[in-house]
Amino acid sequence: MGTVYLAEDPLLKRRVAIKVVRVTGAARHQAMLRFRREAEISAQLNHPNLVTVFDVGVEEDLGPFLTMEYVEGKSLGRHIKDKDLDLETSARVLIQAMRALRAAHRRAIVHRDVKPDNILLSEEGRAKLMDFGIARSMGHMSLDPEGPLEDTLLLGGGTEALAQTLALRLTASGDFLGSPAYAPPEVLKGSEGTPASDRYSFAATAFELLTGQLPHPGEGLTAIIIHILQEPVAIPPDMSPRMAGVFQRALSVDPEDRYTSLPEFMEELIDTLPGPVSLRARLFALLGHEEDSTSSVSTARFRIAELGMGDTGAHPIEASPRGTQPVKITLAEDPVETYLSSRRSRIQPQPDEVDWLGVLKWAALVFLLLQVFWWLAPALSRFQLKS
Structure with missing residues (x-):
C-alpha cells in the first residue's frame, strides 16, 4: 500500500522510518486517518514493546506520512x-x-x-x-x-x-x-x-x-x-x-x-x-x-x-x-x-465485602466489657448500700 524509507532526523541526528502512502481522494483521507490512529495509540501507550511513532502529517508531493522509530x-x-x-x-x-x-x-x-x-x-x-x-x-x-x-x-x-x-x-x-x-x-x-x-x-x-x-x-x-x-x-x-x-x-x-x-x-x-x-x-x-x-x-x-x-x-x-x-x-x-x-451495562456492581475479622474483634470487645461489668456489679451494689 505504500513505501517505507529509512531517513535521518537532521535535528536530533537519529535514524527514523517514514511510511508514505501514494493515494488520492477518499483513499488519501482513509490513509491519513489510519496514520493518526497509530500515532495516537503510540503516544498514549508508550510501551517498550511497541514501535514509537514520532510524527504524522501530509506532504503535498508525497501524501500522508508516518514517522516512527527505526528498528x-x-x-x-x-x-x-x-x-x-x-x-x-x-x-x-x-x-x-x-x-x-x-x-x-x-x-x-x-x-x-x-x-x-x-x-x-x-x-x-x-x-x-x-x-x-x-x-x-x-x-x-x-x-x-x-x-x-x-x-x-x-x-x-x-x-x-x-x-x-x-x-x-x-x-x-x-x-x-x-x-x-x-x-x-x-x-x-x-x-x-x-x-x-x-x-x-x-x-x-x-x-x-x-x-x-x-x-x-x-x-x-x-x-x-x-x-x-x-x-x-x-x-x-x-x-x-x-x-x-x-x-x-x-x-x-x-x-x-x-x-x-x-x-x-x-x-x-x-x-x-x-x-x-x-x-x-x-x-x-x-x-x-x-x-x-x-x-x-x-x-x-x-x-x-x-x-x-x-x-x-x-x-x-x-x-x-x-x-x-x-x-x-x-x-x-x-x-x-x-x-x-x-x-x-452487563456488569452489575458487586456488594461490598463484609469485614468479618473486624466484626469478630468488636464482638469480643463487647463480650469482654459485659464480663467486667458482671464481675463488678455485686461490688458496686455493696458500695452503694454502705454509702
Missing part, C-alpha cells in the same frame, strides 16, 4: 521463513509481544492485525509490536455495508460460497482490515474485532512460530478461509498432545471457549515446551517480570511443583496495575463507545 532487525515473519530462532528465543519474543498487546487491551484498544509480519525483532533481542493503523476502540470488520456475509449461508450458498465471496472482496475491494490467515472465524464472517479475536491471532502467530506452518493451511486465500471456517486446527504429527490441546483451545471457533487472558495462554504454552525444566523456569521468570515496571503477572501455575516447591494455586491477572484505572483512548472518527463501556 534495526527484521520481522518475526522473516525469522519464521529463515528458521533462525531457537525455542527459547521464540518463547521470549512471544512474551514481549504479549505485553504490548495486553497493554493495548487494558485500554480497550483492539489491534485487529496481529501477525508475524507486524512483530519486529531488533538486533538487541527486543520485540516490537507495530501497525496499529487499523486498530479501533470498538473494532468492527463488516465487509458489506448492506449486510453480513453470513447471508450467503442463509441463501444456501454454503461455506465454500462464503469463502469465495470473501476472498473475492479481499482482493478486489480491500474492505477487509487485517490478515485472513490469522483472523478468527467470527471476524471473517463480519463480526466486530474484540480482545478475544486478537488473542486468536496471537495464538495463530505462536503456532506458526513454533511449528513453521499455519494452523489453517491452504493453497490460496480461498482454501485458507474455507479451512478456518469449517476445519479443525491442523496439528502437526510431531506436536505433543498437551501442546495440541493448548492450541486447540486458544484457536477455538467459539470465542467463549478460548483462553480469557494472554498470560494464561502463555503459561499453558510454556508448560508444554520440550526441553529441561530450567528452560521453562527461565521463561516463567520472564513471564512474571514486567519490563515496563507497571505491574507484575502472578505466574500461578509457575509449575514450581516441577522444582519441588509446590504449586501456589494463584492465577494470572490481566487487569490494570493496582491503584490505576484503564485509560480510555478515543480514536479519530471511532464510535464513542469502547469495548469496556459496551460490557459495563
